Amino acid sequence: MERLQAFKFALNPNGEQQRAMRRFAGACRFVFNQALEVQIQRHEGGERKLGYAELCRLLTAWRNGAATPWLKEAPTHPLQQALKDLERAYTNFFAKRAAFPRFKKKGRHDSFRYPDPKQIKLDQAHGRVFLPKLGWLRYRDSRTVPGEVRNVTVSQSAGRWYVAIQTARDVERPVPSGGAVGIDMGIVRFATLSDGQALEPLDSFKRHEERLRRAQQAMSRKRKHGKNWNKAKARVQRIHARIGNARRDYLHKATTTICNNHAMVSVEDLKVRNMSASAAGDRAEPGRNVRAKSGLNKAILDQGWHEFRRQLAYKLAWRGGILVAVSPRDTSRTCPGCGHVSADNRPTQAVFACVACGYSKHADLVGAINILRAGHARCAYEVSDAARSPAVGTRRSGSNRLDR
Known part of the structure; x- marks a missing residue:
C-alpha cells in the first residue's frame, strides 16, 4: 500500500x-x-x-x-x-x-x-x-x-x-496489534483510558499565559509598524510558536504510545467548535456565566482535542487499526455495572456513584469504559450490517459506515 x-x-x-x-x-x-x-x-x-x-x-x-x-x-x-x-x-x-x-x-x-x-x-x-x-x-x-x-x-x-x-x-499492509481501549477526554484529566491509565494535561497556553500577556501589553504601547513594535510583535509570535510546538509534541507522543499498544480506539464524537463557542450573546439576549464559559472554552482549546483525534485517526490507519467515534450522550451517566442511566449518578465532577446498585469509580474512568463498550457495539453493528448487505463491496445510501 x-x-x-x-x-x-x-x-x-x-x-x-x-x-x-x-x-x-x-x-x-x-x-x-x-x-x-x-x-x-x-x-x-x-x-x-x-x-x-x-x-x-x-x-x-x-x-x-x-x-x-x-x-x-x-x-x-x-x-x-x-x-x-x-x-x-x-x-x-x-x-x-x-x-x-x-x-x-x-x-x-x-x-x-x-x-x-x-x-x-x-x-x-x-x-x-x-x-x-x-x-x-x-x-x-x-x-x-x-x-x-x-x-x-x-x-x-x-x-x-x-x-x-x-x-x-x-509499505507492507500493516497487521494491527494490541487490544481495544476507550478514551474519555477532559479538562482536569486530559485523557482517561478504559484500562485505568490517565494522561495529565500539559496546559501549554496556561503555562505561558502570563508571559504572553506582558509581551502583548508591551507591544500595545509601541507605535504600530514602528521598529520597536516589530520587535515586540516578533516576541509575541515566538511565544505563540513555543506554545504550539509544546502542544504538538505532547500530542504526538501521547497518540504514538496509544496507537502502538492498541488496535482499536474508541473516542467520543465531540463537536469541539460547538463546545468552545462563545456564550456572550448580544444586547437583546445577553449570555449567562460568560466569564466561566470563556475560561472553559480556553481550557478546551488549550488541550487540543481535535488535533488529538486527527492524529489518532491517521496513526491507527498506518498501523492497521481503527478509530471508532461514538455518541457522547450519557457516557458519564450510565452505570457500567447495571446499566442504570441517571444524572444523579454523578454527585460531583470526579465521582461516579450509581444510585441503583452502588457501583462507584472515578467518573472519567466510567466514561472511558462506556465509550469502549459503545465502540464494540458499533463495530458489531457494522459487521452485521455488512453481512446483510445485498452485494459485497456496495454501499447503501444512509448506511453508517466507519470509514466515512
Missing part, C-alpha cells in the same frame, strides 16, 4: 533567499486575494463562480499586465497552487464543511507550494533542497526522508522559514 507522509525541517536560507521567499509568499497572497475578490463580485452580480482553469487564464493576464509585472518574478506553479487552494476553500464552503474563505493577511500563514517533483531536487547527503528560482537551500537535517518526493511547501512561522517535503512510498 502507498503511504503519503510529510517531513518538516527548519530552513537556513541566506539573505537573498529570504527576500525572495517573502516576495513569493506575497505574490501568492496577492493572487489568492485578487481571485477571491473576483469570485465575490461575480456572486454579488448573480454570475456563476469561475473554475480553476478560468482563474488560471486570469492569472496569465495579471502576470502580463502593466499593473502587476512583478508577478513574473515568482514561479508560476506556486501561484497556480494559490488558486487551487481558493477553489478547494470554495468547494468546502458550498459543501458546508467550512466557513466562507477570507482574505489572506500579510504575516499570517505566509507560504507557497511547489507541486511538480520534476522541478525539485533533494540532496539528503548534504542536507539541502533545490527549488525553482530559489536555488539550493540548506535545511536542518534531523531525520531521513524516505520515498519519492511529491511536493514541497515553504512556510514562515515566528520569523523562521520551514520546508515540508511530502513523499510517497510503498
Whole structure:
C-alpha cells in the first residue's frame, strides 16, 4: 500500500533567499486575494463562480499586465497552487464543511507550494533542497526522508522559514496489534483510558499565559509598524510558536504510545467548535456565566482535542487499526455495572456513584469504559450490517459506515 507522509525541517536560507521567499509568499497572497475578490463580485452580480482553469487564464493576464509585472518574478506553479487552494476553500464552503474563505493577511500563514517533483531536487547527503528560482537551500537535517518526493511547501512561522517535503512510498499492509481501549477526554484529566491509565494535561497556553500577556501589553504601547513594535510583535509570535510546538509534541507522543499498544480506539464524537463557542450573546439576549464559559472554552482549546483525534485517526490507519467515534450522550451517566442511566449518578465532577446498585469509580474512568463498550457495539453493528448487505463491496445510501 502507498503511504503519503510529510517531513518538516527548519530552513537556513541566506539573505537573498529570504527576500525572495517573502516576495513569493506575497505574490501568492496577492493572487489568492485578487481571485477571491473576483469570485465575490461575480456572486454579488448573480454570475456563476469561475473554475480553476478560468482563474488560471486570469492569472496569465495579471502576470502580463502593466499593473502587476512583478508577478513574473515568482514561479508560476506556486501561484497556480494559490488558486487551487481558493477553489478547494470554495468547494468546502458550498459543501458546508467550512466557513466562507477570507482574505489572506500579510504575516499570517505566509507560504507557497511547489507541486511538480520534476522541478525539485533533494540532496539528503548534504542536507539541502533545490527549488525553482530559489536555488539550493540548506535545511536542518534531523531525520531521513524516505520515498519519492511529491511536493514541497515553504512556510514562515515566528520569523523562521520551514520546508515540508511530502513523499510517497510503498509499505507492507500493516497487521494491527494490541487490544481495544476507550478514551474519555477532559479538562482536569486530559485523557482517561478504559484500562485505568490517565494522561495529565500539559496546559501549554496556561503555562505561558502570563508571559504572553506582558509581551502583548508591551507591544500595545509601541507605535504600530514602528521598529520597536516589530520587535515586540516578533516576541509575541515566538511565544505563540513555543506554545504550539509544546502542544504538538505532547500530542504526538501521547497518540504514538496509544496507537502502538492498541488496535482499536474508541473516542467520543465531540463537536469541539460547538463546545468552545462563545456564550456572550448580544444586547437583546445577553449570555449567562460568560466569564466561566470563556475560561472553559480556553481550557478546551488549550488541550487540543481535535488535533488529538486527527492524529489518532491517521496513526491507527498506518498501523492497521481503527478509530471508532461514538455518541457522547450519557457516557458519564450510565452505570457500567447495571446499566442504570441517571444524572444523579454523578454527585460531583470526579465521582461516579450509581444510585441503583452502588457501583462507584472515578467518573472519567466510567466514561472511558462506556465509550469502549459503545465502540464494540458499533463495530458489531457494522459487521452485521455488512453481512446483510445485498452485494459485497456496495454501499447503501444512509448506511453508517466507519470509514466515512
